[in-house]
Structures are given as structure tokens and as C-alpha cells.
Amino acid sequence: MAKKAKSRTIAVRLISMAMTGYYKTFSRPRTHRPLSMLKYDPVGKREYQIAVYNWANAEMLDTVKRQVLFLEQKRGGGK
Amino acid sequence: MAVPATTSHILLAQSLPPRLLHFFTRFPPTTTNQTTPPPTDPSRKTNPFTPFLNPRTQRWHGPHYSLRRQADLFKLAQEHGVLPLMPMSAKHPEEKLRKRVEHGLRVKGTGEGQRVKGKLWERTLGTRLEVRRKAMERMPDMIDLWKERGHGMGWKKFPKGKGKVGTGRENEVFKTENRAMWVYERAGSSL
Structure with a gap:
């Protein structure tokens, strides 16, 4: 049986380099170079509130909530 | 041998409420004021x-x-200042205090020498915030380099994982030292 043809575009995940775990998903042509862009990372507020109420060492906090670099995640070998 | 009652003892006895007095009459303090194992004496003159x-x-x-x-008896004894005469019990204030120290507020981890384990996100919050702080410190450098490299046209290193903290891959994509080296190399090549 013939193998199914690969789609022309792929969905990729761009990860915030602020190491917040926040990401955005885009689709790009399969043959295109990996994406990278500046995007807004909204993470920070919730953690900040938690820490203010629960933690004594609140000065170590760092909210992001600004434009940071997002880089495409390397795709696994199976794809 | 019975100890002769002094005037102070008599006065003390007269000041006690009937309930406490009845207790001391049945179980005189001299024989009961000690912690003993469950009694084996059939006369039950122990605790x-x-x-x-x-x-x-x-x-x-x-x-x-x-x-x-x-x-109730311990409350009365405490009110009338005869607590040292009472036998040991689970309801003795000292015993209750000892248990409170040992177990805390009966909430796991609040006792002496114990700590609350916390949820996973609570235990890792400090590390995650630290990693994020370091990442944000180097972010301006990273963005500068990214812009210099044609807004990502010449960017070679991309993250492998999902950006999870604790995987040891936090620094694999970019290090501030790498940027300095890259600028140095570029300057050297243009000379």
C-alpha cells in the first residue's frame, strides 16, 4: 500500500525563551526554516500573587509580561 | 502510715469544690501522684x-x-491550684501540651521538626522563578543577537524540549558568554 503523502505544511510550537513554559503554535511550510519571533509572554501575574501571599522571599520574583524571544521547538525523530 | 494533716492541708481541702474533694478522698494524692503502668492490684488503688x-x-x-x-477534674484542679496532686492522664495539661508539641495542630507537617511537604508546584516554585529570572537577565542579549542575525535568519540553535524547568536544558540555546564570543569572532573576521 502506498504511503500517505506528507502534508506541505506542519504545525510547530514556538517556546518562550523566558523559560515560563508558555508557547504559541504556528504552521509553516515543511521546507521553511525554523520560525523565531518576538512575542508577548503573559506569564508572571499568577505566580507573583501566590508568592506574595505565601512566600516570605518575594523579592526573588520576576514577572515576565513583556515581549520576549520565541524559538521553534525541535521536532522529534518520529515526525 | 498516714501522714498527719496540717492546718494548711485542711484549709486547702476546705477550699476545694466537693467534686474534687470527693476525688481526693477516694484516691489520695500520695498514692496516685505518679505515672504507673496499668495497675495489677485488685484493690485499684493506683492511677x-x-x-x-x-x-x-x-x-x-x-x-x-x-x-x-x-x-472536668483537671479543669477544676487547675482552677484551684492542685494540679501537682493529680495523677497522670491523657487529659493532664502537661500531657496535652506534649502531644501538641509532638503533633502540632494535627495538620501533617506542623509539628516540631516537621515541615509541610506541599504540592509539586509549591516545592518547585522557587527553582522555576530562579530559572526564569536568569532567563530574563540574558534576554536583552539574546534579542540583540537574534536581531543581528537577521531576525532569526541565521539562528542555528533551537530548543529541544518544551521549555520545562529542571531538564538541564535551560542554557543549551543561548548563553551570554556565547554572544560575547560571537561578537568577538565577527569583529575579528571583519578586520
Whole structure:
């Protein structure tokens, strides 16, 4: 049986380099170079509130909530 | 041998409420003011607040006073300042204090020398915030380099994982030292 043809575009995940775990998903042509862009990372507020109420060492906090670099995640070998 | 009652003892006895007085009459302090194992004496002259094993029948009997009544007696004894004369019990204030110290507020981890384990996100919050802080410190450099490299046209290194903290890959994509090296190389090549 013939193998199914690969789609022309792929969905990729761009990860915030602020190491917040926040990401955005885009689709790009399969043959295109990996994406990278500046995007807004909204993470920070919730953690900040938690820490203010629960933690004594609140000065170590760092909210992001600004434009940071997002880089495409390397795709696994199976794809 | 009976100890002769002094005037102070008599005065003390007269000042006690009938309930406490009756207790001391039944169980005089000299014989009861000590922590003893469950009594084996059939006459039950030992601690009336502990269960009692009848050595002849090998049957257990409950304490003379229920826990509720014990608690009442200890409250009265504390009010009238005769707590040292009372036998040891689970309701004794010292014993209650010891248990409170040992177990805390009965919430796991609040006792002496214990700590609350916390949820996973609570335990890792400090590390995650630290990693994020370091990442944000190097972010301006990273963005500068990214812009210099044609807004990502010449960017070679991309993250492998999902950006999870604790994987040891936080620094694999970019290090501030790398940027300095890259600028140096570029300057050298243009000379």
C-alpha cells in the first residue's frame, strides 16, 4: 500500500525563551526554516500573587509580561 | 502510715469544690501522684485514670473516670491550684501540651521538626522563578543577537524540549558568554 503523502505544511510550537513554559503554535511550510519571533509572554501575574501571599522571599520574583524571544521547538525523530 | 494533716492541708481541702474533694478522698494524692503502668492490684488503688487489668480474672476494666470526667477534674484542679496532686492522664495539661508539641495542630507537617511537604508546584516554585529570572537577565542579549542575525535568519540553535524547568536544558540555546564570543569572532573576521 502506498504511503500517505506528507502534508506541505506542519504545525510547530514556538517556546518562550523566558523559560515560563508558555508557547504559541504556528504552521509553516515543511521546507521553511525554523520560525523565531518576538512575542508577548503573559506569564508572571499568577505566580507573583501566590508568592506574595505565601512566600516570605518575594523579592526573588520576576514577572515576565513583556515581549520576549520565541524559538521553534525541535521536532522529534518520529515526525 | 498516714501522714498527719496540717492546718494548711485542711484549709486547702476546705477550699476545694466537693467534686474534687470527693476525688481526693477516694484516691489520695500520695498514692496516685505518679505515672504507673496499668495497675495489677485488685484493690485499684493506683492511677484511677488508666485502664485496669484484673490479675485474677485477666479481664480489663475501664478507668474509674471517663475521659470527659477526667477533663472536668483537671479543669477544676487547675482552677484551684492542685494540679501537682493529680495523677497522670491523657487529659493532664502537661500531657496535652506534649502531644501538641509532638503533633502540632494535627495538620501533617506542623509539628516540631516537621515541615509541610506541599504540592509539586509549591516545592518547585522557587527553582522555576530562579530559572526564569536568569532567563530574563540574558534576554536583552539574546534579542540583540537574534536581531543581528537577521531576525532569526541565521539562528542555528533551537530548543529541544518544551521549555520545562529542571531538564538541564535551560542554557543549551543561548548563553551570554556565547554572544560575547560571537561578537568577538565577527569583529575579528571583519578586520
